[in-house]
Amino acid sequence: MMPSLSLTLLVLVGVGSPTVLLAVLGCASLLNRPLPERWTGRIAAGSMMTACASLSVALVVYGVTGTGQQLVSYGAWSTSHEGGIAIEFLVDRLSLAFGALSAAIAGIVSAFSNRYLHRESGYNRYFVLLAMFVTGFLLVALAGNVEVLFVGWEFVGLSSALLVAFFHGRPAPVSNALRVLSVYRISDAAMFAAAVLLRHIAGTDSLSLLFGGGRSGSAAALTGSSATLIAMLLIVAVAGKSALLPFSGWLPRAMEGPTPSSAVYYGSLSIHAGCFLLLRSAPLLEHAPVARVLVGGLGAATAIFAGITTRVQSDVKSSLAYASLTQVGIIVMEIAVGLYTVAFIHLAGHACFRLLQFLSAPNVLHDLHGLENAIGERPSRGRRYFETLAPNRVRRLLYLVALERGFLDSIIDRVLVEPFMRIAGHLSRLDRWLCDAGVVTPRPVPIEASENQDE
Amino acid sequence: MSDARLWLAGITVLPALVIAASYFRIEVERLRRLAVASAAVMLLATLVISVSPQLRALSIRTTALSWLTEGEAIIRIDALSSVLLPFAAGLWVFTVAVTPRAALDRGGLRRTALSTLMTVASFLTESAVLLVLLSLASVWTFLSALSDTAHRAQRRIVAVYLGGSALAFGIGVALLIGPGAGNAKLETAGMWLIVTAALMRKGIVPFHAWVPEVFDHGRLGPAILFNAPQVGAYMTVVLVVPRATPEMLRVIAILALGTAVYGAALALVQTSARRACGYLFMSQSALVMAGLDCTSASALAGGLLVWLSAGLAFAGLARCLLVLEARRGRLDLNTYHGGYERMPLLAISFLCMGLACTGFPGTLGFVGQELLVNGAVDAFPTMGFAVVVASALTGLAVLRMYFSLFCGRPDAPSHSSVQFGLRRRETWTFVALVIALIAFGVAPRPLVDSRFAASDKILLLRDTHIRAQHKH
Numbered sequence: 006m007m008p009s010l011s012l013t014l015l016v017l018v019g020v021g022s023p024t025v026l027l028a029v030l031g032c033a034s035l036l037n038r039p040l041p042e043r044w045t046g047r048i049a050a051g052s053m054m055t056a057c058a059s060l061s062v063a064l065v066v067y068g069v070t071g072t073g074q075q076l077v078s079y080g081a082w083s084t085s086h087e088g089g090i091a092i093e094f095l096v097d098r099l100s101l102a103f104g105a106l107s108a109a110i111a112g113i114v115s116a117f118s119n120r121y122l123h124r125e126s127g128y129n130r131y132f133v134l135l136a137m138f139v140t141g142f143l144l145v146a147l148a149g150n151v152e153v154l155f156v157g158w159e160f161v162g163l164s165s166a167l168l169v170a171f172f173h174g175r176p177a178p179v180s181n182a183l184r185v186l187s188v189y190r191i192s193d194a195a196m197f198a199a200a201v202l203l204r205h206i207a208g209t210d211s212l213s214l215l216f217g218g219g220r221s222g223s224a225a226a227l228t229g230s231s232a233t234l235i236a237m238l239l240i241v242a243v244a245g246k247s248a249l250l251p252f253s254g255w256l257p258r259a260m261e262g263p264t265p266s267s268a269v270y271y272g273s274l275s276i277h278a279g280c281f282l283l284l285r286s287a288p289l290l291e292h293a294p295v296a297r298v299l300v301g302g303l304g305a306a307t308a309i310f311a312g313i314t315t316r317v318q319s320d321v322k323s324s325l326a327y328a329s330l331t332q333v334g335i336i337v338m339e340i341a342v343g344l345y346t347v348a349f350i351h352l353a354g355h356a357c358f359r360l361l362q363f364l365s366a367p368n369v370l371h372d373l374h375g376l377e378n379a380i381g382e383r384p385s386r387g388r389r390y391f392e393t394l395a396p397n398r399v400r401r402l403l404y405l406v407a408l409e410r411g412f413l414d415s416i417i418d419r420v421l422v423e424p425f426m427r428i429a430g431h432l433s434r435l436d437r438w439l440c441d442a443g444v445v446t447p448r449p450v451p452i453e454a455s456e457n458q459d460e
Numbered sequence: 461m462s463d464a465r466l467w468l469a470g471i472t473v474l475p476a477l478v479i480a481a482s483y484f485r486i487e488v489e490r491l492r493r494l495a496v497a498s499a500a501v502m503l504l505a506t507l508v509i510s511v512s513p514q515l516r517a518l519s520i521r522t523t524a525l526s527w528l529t530e531g532e533a534i535i536r537i538d539a540l541s542s543v544l545l546p547f548a549a550g551l552w553v554f555t556v557a558v559t560p561r562a563a564l565d566r567g568g569l570r571r572t573a574l575s576t577l578m579t580v581a582s583f584l585t586e587s588a589v590l591l592v593l594l595s596l597a598s599v600w601t602f603l604s605a606l607s608d609t610a611h612r613a614q615r616r617i618v619a620v621y622l623g624g625s626a627l628a629f630g631i632g633v634a635l636l637i638g639p640g641a642g643n644a645k646l647e648t649a650g651m652w653l654i655v656t657a658a659l660m661r662k663g664i665v666p667f668h669a670w671v672p673e674v675f676d677h678g679r680l681g682p683a684i685l686f687n688a689p690q691v692g693a694y695m696t697v698v699l700v701v702p703r704a705t706p707e708m709l710r711v712i713a714i715l716a717l718g719t720a721v722y723g724a725a726l727a728l729v730q731t732s733a734r735r736a737c738g739y740l741f742m743s744q745s746a747l748v749m750a751g752l753d754c755t756s757a758s759a760l761a762g763g764l765l766v767w768l769s770a771g772l773a774f775a776g777l778a779r780c781l782l783v784l785e786a787r788r789g790r791l792d793l794n795t796y797h798g799g800y801e802r803m804p805l806l807a808i809s810f811l812c813m814g815l816a817c818t819g820f821p822g823t824l825g826f827v828g829q830e831l832l833v834n835g836a837v838d839a840f841p842t843m844g845f846a847v848v849v850a851s852a853l854t855g856l857a858v859l860r861m862y863f864s865l866f867c868g869r870p871d872a873p874s875h876s877s878v879q880f881g882l883r884r885r886e887t888w889t890f891v892a893l894v895i896a897l898i899a900f901g902v903a904p905r906p907l908v909d910s911r912f913a914a915s916d917k918i919l920l921l922r923d924t925h926i927r928a929q930h931k932h
Contacts, residue, residue, distance in 0.1 A: 034808060036891065082827050082905065083831065170863065174870035183863055187856060197851065197852075198848045201833055201845070202837075204834060429728065432722070436668075440617055440673045
């Protein structure tokens with residue numbers, strides 16, 4: 006169905022305003038002429054408000070006109086007889102509601118960050134990355150084809166890793182950012198592979214055709230095995246981005262970033278990107294029962310693991326991150342059993358609630374310290390927890406697993422990273438040997454002076 | 461003389477002028493200014509040629525020394541070469557504008573001009589014999605840059621691999637022109653020799669050992685200028701793709717896809733920044749080769765796009781490394797070096813060019829890689845996913861380099877007076893390149909369309925040739 010002009014314009018403004026913000030702040034950074042804080046804060050707030058308002062109005066227009074799902078096209082990056090890459094957005098209740106919610110949350114975080122990061126040396130860098138995140142997230146929310154979805158997915162991943170390394174004067178945030186990025190790259194590769202397979206098997210990259218009309222969509226054209234294969238790749242992509250098992254190890258590492266970015270990424274929006282993708286590809290999951298069972302199992306396992314782990318965290322951000330993960334696991338389970346509306350309401354409510362918790366956490370800690378100082382002791386917790394029902398041995402075991410965060414990092418290191426590094430190391434030595442022994446006999450000592458002579 | 465010929469004469473005279481001037485007793489700084497001005501004018505002129513339809517229709521054909529009955533164009537400007545000319549000129553501007561003053565002497569300026577002249581001449585011809593001669597000359601220029609005793613070992617390895625490549629190329633072409641004409645077996649042998657030459661020149665596994673070695677222990681500047689234009693890819697596209705058998709193309713594509721993953725994986729574990737850069741180049745250059753040999757319009761156009769984007773982005777990345785080395789000495793990736801706050805522009809440029817190199821969305825490489833992967837999966841359903849793996853690994857390798865070279869260590873307050881910033885010409889050159897990579901990434905349509913036009917022409921030539929062979 007042809008979209009109305011007003012919807013086309015509203016969506017363009019909604020996605021365009023954070024993109025313009027990214028371009029303006031990015032150019033200022035590139036030219037090493039960052040805008041004054043006052044301007045940056047105002048422009049960012051204005052841009053987020055514009056995005057939120059236009060997407061909200063679009064949602065109202067969509068509801069009033071009741072035209073059904075629509076594909077809004079803004080040209081193409083390439084065209085050919087073998088199929089080009091179009092810039093398309095899928096407009097329906099799910100995408101507009103999620104887009105408007107995301108823009109609203111980003112606006113709140115932007116306003117909060119303006120004061121929180123006042124006079125911080127990376128103030129401008131933070132807002133560039135936040136603009137990149139919001140642009141990417143809106144692209145994910147409104148993507149009309151797999152290429153646009155992938156663009157958004159990559160923007161979210163890169164901005165997330167760079168914000169984890171925001172305090173880049175210390176080695177810990179940087180090494181943790183690299184670790185987070187490693188998992189994201191696995192997720193991105195799975196996403197890319199799923200996109201290519203979808204295009205290759207179904208012959209189209211349009212999400213409205215693939216996942217649009219429930220059983221009438223092209224997902225029905227996918228056979229059982231191909232639907233399962235694509236669904237499995239999507240599950241890997243979702244697990245990586247939403248920190249589901251076995252990729253949950255990166256979540257506490259990501260807490261190295263500034264609190265507002267932790268709030269928007271790991272409390273409210275980025276961590277739910279996987280859930281949104283599952284909601285969007287629900288028709289595909291309906292054709293892949295094996296994948297659906299796997300999604301449900303993954304959600305349940307993640308919820309239990311995160312629920313236990315969150316109780317032993319010694320810092321408030323990690324504790325909140327694992328608490329978020331518990332809810333994400335439950336949302337994933339809801340999607341697996343087909344409760345799509347419940348899952349979306351749960352997602353939206355949890356995103357807002359956790360955002361509030363993350364942003365108020367520093368104040369709560371401050372108040373708590375004041376209270377402790379006033380009364381001279383730690384306030385009594387005065388509550389009982391379900392763990393106390395378990396036998397002592399089980400409790401000790403659970404405590405150990407939770408304390409070590411499920412040993413997930415060391416398992417991934419042992420299974421994936423170390424063999425990869427070993428093989429790559431051997432190959433690298435082989436290449437050196439080919440030069441040293443095979444072709445070149447003497448290896449000269451590098452002479453610094455001559456190395457400077459480089460044109 | 462037609463307009464196109466005048467323009468061509470103009471663009472070839474500019475590097476020749478710098479070469480001639482380098483033999484006179486002109487101050488090196490003035491010579492450099494002349495080189496920068498000549499390169500800038502050449503870039504503008506080639507841009508005019510690439511956008512003007514009248515200037516793009518030049519072809520001077522001859523049947524002399526050609527193995528094709530219809531002859532070969534010894535000079536021509538078409539959809540393929542019209543975009544490659546500004547690419548070569550851009551690399552020259554970039555080299556002479558960014559290289560630290562102390563590192564670019566009279567001989568260096570002469571070599572850069574000579575190298576550019578040969579690259580431009582290669583991109584202008586279809587003649588196999590001329591390409592052999594130009595290939596020999598460019599290898600000789602590269603070897604002359606490694607003539608000092610400190611680089612004896614690298615000189616030997618370059619001589620073995622690239623000399624071998626030029627030799628195989630020469631013998632292959634000689635077989636096709638001489639006894640091979642009309643003899644199917646000798647023609648096939650000749651084609652295989654040309655394919656081997658292209659693989660060696662491009663550093664495709666198992667002929668790759670010279671690439672990381674030259675980047676690591678050789679001289680980075682000449683290595684960039686020799687490798688970034690990817691003349692080996694041009695040899696493939698002009699001589700191999702239109703006439704090779706499907707088996708040949710399959711072998712090349714599979715080796716290239718394997719190399720893309722191999723290079724990306726090894727870039728991730730290197731401790732030397734230069735060596736990591738060498739492996740990154742290997743990976744990206746192999747992707748170009750894979751795209752060119754998939755014989756689908758999408759993959760071919762994708763390969764041609766990645767050729768431009770990876771060439772420019774890689775040259776920028778490696779130049780960032782040189783600029784950084786000029787300030788800090790040799791760079792080890794096992795430690796964090798910090799310094800973002802002192803040189804934010806260099807850090808941002810490095811990151812942007814690294815991401816462009818890996819085909820990150822919003823940069824020119826993205827559309828190219830998308831087209832390439834779709835075409836590659838159509839041609840090789842399993843191996844095509846190597847592009848996906850290579851892309852993931854190169855992204856990680858680039859971010860690892862960025863974090864190691866610019867982050868992880870606070871700037872020492874005691875050294876706050878030490879100026880690490882970029883000079884003005886460095887600043888503007890890096891900014892211009894980053895803006896170009898992003899601008900063409902956001903609005904790639906004109907470039908994509910021109911690459912599709914070029915790929916359609918190449919595939920049409922291949923169809924014609926195959927039909928003629930069947931008839932024969």
